[in-house]
Amino acid sequence: MSPLSNNSLFLNYHRNPLPEYLARGLLVSLSSDDPLQFHFTKEPLMEEYSIATQVWKLSPTDMCELARNSVIMSGFEHEIKQFWIGPNYIREGVAGNDIKRTNVPNIRVAFR
Structure with missing residues (x-):
């Protein structure tokens, strides 16, 4: 999921299902989408992780699981x-x- 672009285009952060999917144990990960349009830093993926951590109050363990999932699905x-x-x-x-x-x-x- 790409929270920054989703929020900009069609799905408010607080309606995004990522935290619920993660809590249920689904194989979800974070990604960047169209970095030139939706991101403000030179590291768009790090920006996605940072936003996800802040908006959904994800724990370090949650973040490690998302990173692990990213490698598995890559x-x-x-x-x-x-x-x-x-x-x-x-x-x-x-x-x-x-x-x-x-x-x-x-x-x-x-x-x-």
Whole structure:
């Protein structure tokens, strides 16, 4: 989801389903959309994370989960995903979580 562009075009921050989807355990991530139009910094993705944290009062754990989800859903090659989130990332549940790389607690992954 791209909260900044969504807010500008059609969906107010407080009507955006991202926090609810995240709380339910859906595989959601943040992205940037049309950075030249909707973003004010040289780092549009960081801006999206910053806005999401402030608007929805997301915790550091929430943010780490969103980042982990981003890598899982990305088009990166398998080796790159292994490097960033751990060698067993394709395994289900806690077995696929490398907490030292993702900073997502196993109890959160087990809940998902």
